[in-house]
Amino acid sequence: MTERIINTTRNKEQQEIDLNLLRKMFIKSDYPKELIEKTIQKCLKTSINQQNLNELNNNKPKPETKLTLSLPYVKGIEVLKRTLEQIGVKLYFSYPLKLKSLATLNIKPQSKSIIYQMNCKCGAIYNGETKVGLKDRMKQYKTKIKENDINSSSEIVKHHYIKNGQCSFDPNKAFIIDNETNYWKRRKKETIYSIINESINKCDL
Known part of the structure; x- marks a missing residue:
């Protein structure tokens, strides 16, 4: 529930209000105060660490695209796509040709x-x-x-x-x-x- 409160709003004041209500609810249910506070603080710490990690990943510069390629889609090629992106190669997937595309190919010399x-x-x-x-x-x-x-x-x-x-x-x-x-x-x-x-x-x- 602590994680839900944190994810529901980024407003610190509102988070504190909701967390206090959560504390009172657990106290009324006869949970030990020490355990309640320890659990809430642990969730808060985990959430902050995750937010910092997300910000770090978002700010990390992406490799400059040096080349773009188009390959027919086959199962498992997503792994290759991620590997190529790390060295600046952008991979796009192509899919089976439609009737209109086939007609165009017949007209255009290979x-x-x-x-x-x-x-x-x-x-x-x-x-x-x-x-x-x-x-x-x-x-x-x-x-x-x-x-x-x-x-x-x-x-x-x-x-x-x-x-x-x-x-x-x-x-x-x-x-x-x-x-x-x-x-x-x-x-x-x-x-x-x-x-x-x-x-x-x-x-x-």
Whole structure:
């Protein structure tokens, strides 16, 4: 009840009047005066500490927004949103396209600057970015996979060797997950998708 009185009004005089009424009510109910006062003071102290903490948090400068990103909403992405905000990246969620949006997409040509995904037979995921379009990028991967060079810098080829050739990525089944013409934003999105999907290619924000 003490907390309710404190939260109901910020007027100190009114708080004291209400607290005195509370004291009298407990005294009439045969509660020990010492216990009544101790409990009230404890609640007052807790409330003051909480108010000071709230003021401190409100006055704490927020990181300057250096970049804004839009990603499809998936369950649990809120954690990533809070983490990104701490380093100045503002994340917005997008939701499934409506019929009107789909019609617009059919008219507007897609950019070749994309973030894409390939899935391996073993369940591993590879997320990457390119400005040459999905078709041309997959041609490059097919060449690397065909060469099968053990010293290749390609994460996909490395994955093939780590798994002793038991699994492989199929470039023919790759798909686009996002579009972004700005190089730096595209790299940031690639990193975020890689984190979400636990991609075999590791990127840093």
